[in-house]
Amino acid sequence: MVPLSTVGTELELNLYNPDFRISDQAAFVLTHPLTRDNAGRRWLIHEATNSNVEINSNPAETIAELSADLRDKLINLEQICQEVGVLPITASEYGAGISEVFMEYEAMLENDFFRCRTYPKIFPAAGELPRVLGTHIHISQALTEEEKLKQAVLLEGVESLLPALTSTSPIRYDRVNGLNNHRIPLQRHTVFGPMPIFSQLQPYPTSLDDISRDNKKRVASFIEAAVKQGVDPIRLSEEFQEHNTGYQPVRKKDHIGPSGTWEIRSADTSPLSYLESSAALIKGLNDYMLSNSVAVEVATDDGKFSFSPGRFVVPNFATRQMMEKAYSERGFEIHPEHGDIMARFLRAALPYAEAGLPEMDRDYLRRAKQIASTQQNPASQLMHHLHTEMGLLGSKCSMEQAIAANKFMREMYLEDLA
Numbered sequence: 001m002v003p004l005s006t007v008g009t010e011l012e013l014n015l016y017n018p019d020f021r022i023s024d025q026a027a028f029v030l031t032h033p034l035t036r037d038n039a040g041r042r043w044l045i046h047e048a049t050n051s052n053v054e055i056n057s058n059p060a061e062t063i064a065e066l067s068a069d070l071r072d073k074l075i076n077l078e079q080i081c082q083e084v085g086v087l088p089i090t091a092s093e094y095g096a097g098i099s100e101v102f103m104e105y106e107a108m109l110e111n112d113f114f115r116c117r118t119y120p121k122i123f124p125a126a127g128e129l130p131r132v133l134g135t136h137i138h139i140s141q142a143l144t145e146e147e148k149l150k151q152a153v154l155l156e157g158v159e160s161l162l163p164a165l166t167s168t169s170p171i172r173y174d175r176v177n178g179l180n181n182h183r184i185p186l187q188r189h190t191v192f193g194p195m196p197i198f199s200q201l202q203p204y205p206t207s208l209d210d211i212s213r214d215n216k217k218r219v220a221s222f223i224e225a226a227v228k229q230g231v232d233p234i235r236l237s238e239e240f241q242e243h244n245t246g247y248q249p250v251r252k253k254d255h256i257g258p259s260g261t262w263e264i265r266s267a268d269t270s271p272l273s274y275l276e277s278s279a280a281l282i283k284g285l286n287d288y289m290l291s292n293s294v295a296v297e298v299a300t301d302d303g304k305f306s307f308s309p310g311r312f313v314v315p316n317f318a319t320r321q322m323m324e325k326a327y328s329e330r331g332f333e334i335h336p337e338h339g340d341i342m343a344r345f346l347r348a349a350l351p352y353a354e355a356g357l358p359e360m361d362r363d364y365l366r367r368a369k370q371i372a373s374t375q376q377n378p379a380s381q382l383m384h385h386l387h388t389e390m391g392l393l394g395s396k397c398s399m400e401q402a403i404a405a406n407k408f409m410r411e412m413y414l415e416d417l418a
Contacts, residue, residue: 004194004287006059006140006257007066009277011175012095012133012269013077015086020406022097023086024050032080043073044080048116050131051099053088059140059257063280063361070272074417090269091168091409092132092183095175096402101130114239121229122222125191131173132183133269134168137279138253138261139286142408145208150394151262152205152250154289155282157298157305159181159249159266162278163369164327164342166270171405180331180379184324187247195221199247201324203317204298211252215242222246237414270378271409272416277367281353284365285312288356289365293334305345307352315345324362331374346372382408 017023021135026046029035030053035044047054055073060066074088081088093099100114119126139155142148169183179185192199197218205211222245223236243253247265254260267278289296289312299305306313315323323345326338334340350372354362371377376384382405386392390404397405 004290006061006285007063007140007283008059008138008261009055009057009066009070009279009352010136010138010186011055011057011070011090011133011275012047013053013088013090014056014099014133015053015081015088016096016406016410019060020087020096020388020403020410022051022093022099023175025084025086026050026053028084029053029077029086031081032083034076044077045197046055047133049101051093052130052133059138062358063276063283063364066279067272067276067364070275071417074272078417087410089159089406089410090133090271090413091406092171092269093173094171094405095173095397096399096406098173099130101127106278114235118226118231118236120144121231123191123224125167128173128186129191132169132186132266134183135267135269137162137264137267138256139264139282139283140257140260141252141254141260142290143259147290148228149205149208150289150294151286152208152211152252153296153298153314154214154285154312155250155262155264156204157296157312158282158285158345159264160315160327160342161281161349162264162267164331164346165278165281165371165376166266166268166274167327167331167379168270168382168409169385169403170383171397175399175402176395177383177392177397178395179328179382180283180377181268181328184266185328188324192247195225196406197246199222201249201317201320212242214248215252218242218246218248237298269351271413273364273367274378276364278362280357280361281349281368284353284356284361285349286356288352303341305348307348312352321364331377331380333380336377340375343372343375378409378412381412 015023036042043056045054050255077088108301160239163184167181169181170178188199211214226236227233249266251263253263295311297313299313302318307317326335332343385408390401392401
């Protein structure tokens with residue numbers, strides 16, 4: 001049977017020394033022979049700092065296939081890191097040391113350094129971006145224009161569930177805590193706030209032309225701002241294009257795979273089982289919608305959403321903004337203003353995600369089901385540990401508590417590889 005969709009992921013990790021302080025040894029990990037597969041393709045690549053690496057999965061027709069591929073690569077990464085003397089962890093920086101943002105390196109990475117050098121010229125807080133790590137989930141674009149548009153609306157409508165499920169950024173690189181997820185507010189508001197179209201939620205598209213229009217506007221706004229800061233316009237046009245510019249939640253990438261992909265960019269980096277649940281949720285909802293010709297509509301009333309066999313009603317723009325505030329501050333826990341809206345949204349979506357998956361893939365939703373019941377995502381679990389076991393009080397961790405946070409996340413990461 002031809003699969004309704006394929007999925008793939010980009011998973012970012014931080015590297016730590018054995019004392020759980022940040023390590024700037026990524027170059028030694030990245031040049032290890034095991035970072036290439038049997039065909040010579042590199043599956044482990046650099047990221048923005050000398051403590052970051054990124055695992056790229058292969059395209060997969062099932063979540064089971066995706067999981068097996070990622071597990072093999074994570075186990076290989078463990079072997080590489082053991083030889084180098086570092087520890088990989090799927091979490092943002094918590095302030096046990098600070099990573100070194102590389103600005104000069106091999107000539108082959110020049111394009112990436114151009115980006116690293118360009119962002120701070122336009123966005124003064126861009127230096128904070130490399131401190132938070134994410135996961136990008138790709139799902140293949142459908143074949144018809146009508147189905148592509150339904151995908152775009154559905155994925156925009158449910159993207160809020162991914163940072164809520166995966167959050168591993170409750171502590172900032174300066175050890176300040178207080179939010180369940182610091183990564184989304186940092187990217188969408190602190191760093192790129194002066195240019196809202198670059199990263200913030202936008203109204204739903206009503207056509208594929210709307211997506212193209214917004215992409216063109218995003219690129220033009222960025223290049224105009226960069227040129228004003230003295231950046232070469234020719235080089236800008238070469239490096240910043242519609243498919244790779246912006247931190248928007250969902251990006252249309254027509255150049256990947258036979259039909260293109262949708263890249264959902266909202267998820268935090270997270271241990272494997274949380275990534276699996278996130279990918280399963282997206283693939284299940286997408287495939288149920290396509291296989292059953294489900295209508296996808298935007299709710300007219302604030303705070304409303306629903307899923308039924310023939311009709312998915314996703315939250316409207318105002319509700320998506322409300323949800324962003326709710327999960328950033330409290331994850332799936334009860335929010336003082338918005339109550340249990342995130343937990344209710346997840347519980348409403350899960351039956352259709354499960355129905356959209358083959359039997360062999362349904363168990364990968366177990367973390368999402370668990371969170372729907374307990375309302376405890378990784379960030380909530382970490383902060384509970386720090387409050388109850390490490391005596392955390394107030395809005396800033398001590399160095400000892402930041403190190404303990406790294407240890408906790410390392411144990412959670414290893415538990416999923418056992």
